[in-house]
Amino acid sequence: MSKGSNPKKSSLKKSLADPSQLPYLDQDDGELLQVVIETPKGSRNKYAFDEKQKVFELKKVLPAGMAFPYDFGFIPRTLGEDGDPVDVLVLMDEPAFPGCLLKCRLIGIIEGEQSDKKKKERNDRIVAIEKENHSFADIKHIADLGHTFVQELEEFFVNYHELSREQYRIIDVRGPKQARKRIEVGIRAASR
Numbered sequence: 001m002s003k004g005s006n007p008k009k010s011s012l013k014k015s016l017a018d019p020s021q022l023p024y025l026d027q028d029d030g031e032l033l034q035v036v037i038e039t040p041k042g043s044r045n046k047y048a049f050d051e052k053q054k055v056f057e058l059k060k061v062l063p064a065g066m067a068f069p070y071d072f073g074f075i076p077r078t079l080g081e082d083g084d085p086v087d088v089l090v091l092m093d094e095p096a097f098p099g100c101l102l103k104c105r106l107i108g109i110i111e112g113e114q115s116d117k118k119k120k121e122r123n124d125r126i127v128a129i130e131k132e133n134h135s136f137a138d139i140k141h142i143a144d145l146g147h148t149f150v151q152e153l154e155e156f157f158v159n160y161h162e163l164s165r166e167q168y169r170i171i172d173v174r175g176p177k178q179a180r181k182r183i184e185v186g187i188r189a190a191s192r
Contacts (some may be wrong), residue, residue, distance in 0.1 A: 078186035104128035108142025
């Protein structure tokens with residue numbers, strides 16, 4: 001550490017950006033969500049944004065052979081029932097990176113409930129497509145992905161929670177209209 005610098009006197013709020021405070025909708029196109037990526041597609045490392053320190057923190061490492069199937073992040077200025085910002089799985093051509101801001105269109109929601117021995121809570125996953133991608137350009141509704149594709153996404157979340165000795169139960173898979181309603185609930189919860 002250089003002479004004269006005192007970490008107790010420095011302020012993290014002045015030195016680092018806070019992506020959790022970005023607008024939740026794109027300013028040029030109010031139909032597009034803004035999503036901050038925490039964990040990129042193909043990563044075994046699970047990252048999460050630490051709002052207190054304003055950095056992306058490594059939360060866990062998945063076992064060999066298991067990786068995030070697509071980019072995973074959150075919608076700024078929202079709050080899910082699990083106490084974290086609303087989660088989003090983003091489908092796109094290539095992986096992004098932690099902290100990358102993506103503009104996405106909704107295609108649906110995987111409604112789920114996680115539980116451990118003490119409590120149960122909703123932990124839904126919004127599914128969206130990045131607006132500049134090519135591979136999923138024609139997908140408008142989560143059902144357009146096909147049953148097998150959606151089932152693989154569901155199984156990833158079930159297996160992911162088992163690593164933490166939690167159960168994840170799929171409640172339903174619904175389209176963009178229901179996803180938007182869940183996001184609106186998350187926006188209201190964050191503004192309280």
